[in-house]
Amino acid sequence: KAGVTQTPRYLIKTRGQQVTLSCSPISGHRSVSWYQQTPGQGLQFLFEYFSETQRNKGNFPGRFSGRQFSNSRSEMNVSTLELGDSALYLCASSLGGSPRSYEQYFGPGTRLTVT
Amino acid sequence: QQPVQSPQAVILREGEDAVINCSSSKALYSVHWYRQKHGEAPVFLMILLKGGEQKGHEKISASFNEKKQQSSLYLTASQLSYSGTYFCGTDHSGGSNYKLTFGKGTLLTVNP
Numbered sequence: 001k002a003g004v005t006q007t008p009r010y011l012i013k014t015r016g017q018q019v020t021l022s023c024s025p026i027s028g029h030r031s032v033s034w035y036q037q038t039p040g041q042g043l044q045f046l047f048e049y050f051s052e053t054q055r056n057k058g059n060f061p062g063r064f065s066g067r068q069f070s071n072s073r074s075e076m077n078v079s080t081l082e083l084g085d086s087a088l089y090l091c092a093s094s095l096g097g098s099p100r101s102y103e104q105y106f107g108p109g110t111r112l113t114v115t
Numbered sequence: 116q117q118p119v120q121s122p123q124a125v126i127l128r129e130g131e132d133a134v135i136n137c138s139s140s141k142a143l144y145s146v147h148w149y150r151q152k153h154g155e156a157p158v159f160l161m162i163l164l165k166g167g168e169q170k171g172h173e174k175i176s177a178s179f180n181e182k183k184q185q186s187s188l189y190l191t192a193s194q195l196s197y198s199g200t201y202f203c204g205t206d207h208s209g210g211s212n213y214k215l216t217f218g219k220g221t222l223l224t225v226n227p
């Protein structure tokens with residue numbers, strides 16, 4: 001079974017630009033969560049999508065948004081990039097829907113550098 | 116609120132045991148443990164649910180004290196492959212629309 005894939009793996013952007021990251025979950029998984037990982041803050045929850053609906057959202061500004069498509073693939077968008085947005089962005093998929101399905105499988109991440 | 120993990124770092128020799136703790140100031144519905152090796156994605160280790168149910172790898176053991184809002188991960192007879200950063204994630208909502216709040220991690224180094 002193929003794992004979670006994320007594209008691109010590395011990205012360099014300048015302040016003020018916007019960026020779109022993509023995540024393809026494991027086949028059959030309907031839940032996709034996004035996390036930001038930085039050395040100082042660790043893993044921080046951004047949002048979670050299940051069956052194309054955002055079910056939960058972390059404490060990030062509105063510049064961070066996402067969506068999920070009917071095939072469960074998900075995209076995350078960050079507009080008006082700031083230096084502080086430099087981080088590893090991880091997506092994780094799970095079956096979702098019930099506590100027994102909460103095991104998450106993480107992708108390799110997209111390393112975003114904002115200059 | 117972010118759970119607090121302790122210790123922040125621990126160094127072991129192969130074969131030694133370690134305990135990693137995770138504490139929350141809020142009531143917990145479940146605790147999730149993940150390990151991340153340098154440059155790799157986090158990997159699932161275990162879920163502990165309120166009420167005592169557990170799901171995870173056979174070689175990993177953990178406890179969940181609902182009253183104290185704490186969880187501990189027990190690593191026995193450590194191997195070199197156990198090295199990595201261990202994260203606990205806490206869920207305070209239950210249900211299907213949950214979100215995990217992760218601690219800052221515990222760096223475990225196992226030396227030969």
